[in-house]
Amino acid sequence: MFIIGELINGMYANIGKAIKDKDKTVIQKCALEQIKSGADALDVNCGPASKDAVNDIRWLVEAIQEVTDKPLALDSSKPKVIESGLKAMKNKVIINSTTSDADKLAVLVPLAKQYNAKLIGITISAKGIPQNKDQRLELAANIVASCLDFGFPVEDLYLDPIVLPVNVAQAQMRDILESIREFKIISEPAPKTIVGLSNVSQGTGVRSLVNRTFLVMALAYGLDAAILDPLDNDLMDAAITAELVLNKQIYCDSYLTAYRKK
């Protein structure tokens, strides 16, 4: 599984403050801790409080690239912020994210192609959040079609079925899981699949348990990638063990530490 660490996000108090004070050390430490715990890439989000996200994201990207060459996922709903981050990129890059709306796709798909980036496509649109699997598939197919139109390689597209909190949308959980499997048959070569995991446990009393239970189930449905908290040891252990059960890693007694060192 491809793991994108979610912790560099201005929404968290320590990161928000570091962005405000332009304190690189906090950001760099957070980057390295996530990588040490097994993150393959790092999400970069200025957070809702940033007054100048266009410049803040560039500062974040430069700070992180001083300490790692892992890919970065530029996380913003505003294409201008993403483009600003792209200009500062030396590492490999993931655009997080486009929706299924035509205006977003028209900007972000060509940008992803131009910067040789991977692209996360969330199956939502201006009309709102999908209510079932069919709506998700329709939105996903629209994103895939747009990629084909612009000549963007579909295997570099990561479709996100948009995970809802289990205490809000319990009836949708099975549809979300089945979407992960069915996204794969939209095209050949198949798109990849991703979830923003932590949303599933929003507002619950046992967040880590809900997160890891959902993740293991999603992996069984063929999930390729997740944006999550790699410092949650139980979560990482569960994910690594799920890969073992799915025969994606070879067992040995030290498989948990071996995976993190990879």
Place this chain on the structure above:
Amino acid sequence: MELVKEKWQQAVSVVNIGALKQEGGTRTHVVTIGGDRAMPFIFAEGEAPHKPAIAFEVWDMAPSDWPDELGKHYKDVFSDPLSWAEKCVKQYKAEILCVRLQGAHPDFGNKSAEDEAAFIKSLLKKVSVPLIILGCGDDAKDNLVLPACCEASKGERCLIGSAVQDNYKTITAAVLADGHSIIAESPIDVNIAKQLNILISDMGLSLERIVINPTIGALGYGLEYAYSIMERARLAALAGDKTLASPFICFVGQEAWRAKEAKQEAERGVMWETLTATTLIQAGAGLLVMRHPLAAEKIKVYIDELMKRS
């Protein structure tokens, strides 16, 4: 129809055996194995920059269980290991030798660590090819003999073996100190192969200095099983598992000449060793330790043929 090509993530690590003068050794050439970027000989998916190498086996004593078909080629030198080594290099054109210190075994002469170290020193003077140095198989004795031999060959970048799951610390420490590489041996078990590589690298010896001995069976004696284990490890390595991305060494001669079918008839023995080797080459073996000069000659031709890109 277009062939579907696999895209691999990672290459097998490259291991150099032997050190030249400018590298601090006294060898006249270096044998390099590994570096494969795809499954064996599927050049369209990835390069195999180094062809499999053949090592000739030399013992520090006359073997008691080698059949006549083997013995007739070496009996003139059985009593003198230095001449045996020289014969392999001069007459059979061996590019690398595998020295088995069987004479150190408590049941086979019990030679001391000092004697074996002195033997290694004189061997390094006698021949200029890179060396693989194997212990006698008795853990307690090997823990004395191998460190002494590591020191005696310091700077020559030998390949030292074998470390096993229950006995790897002393050998790893010696290999690390004297700049050699190590053979990590597992009993036809990919899980243990992976675990042992992790244990050795945790001691500070980099994964790039490990060669896996997956343990093999000869034709008719579990060869398919060995093949499947090597294939599984190699697929994992190419897909990105660093802890299994080591080249393989296979003790072909030792296993082939244990088969009763090989011992019964002269020509059949040569064929047994040859066919065991060809199969293991297809499974991804980077280093083949062989015994019969004719089998080795046939395998050399076979490798050259396979390495042609068309």
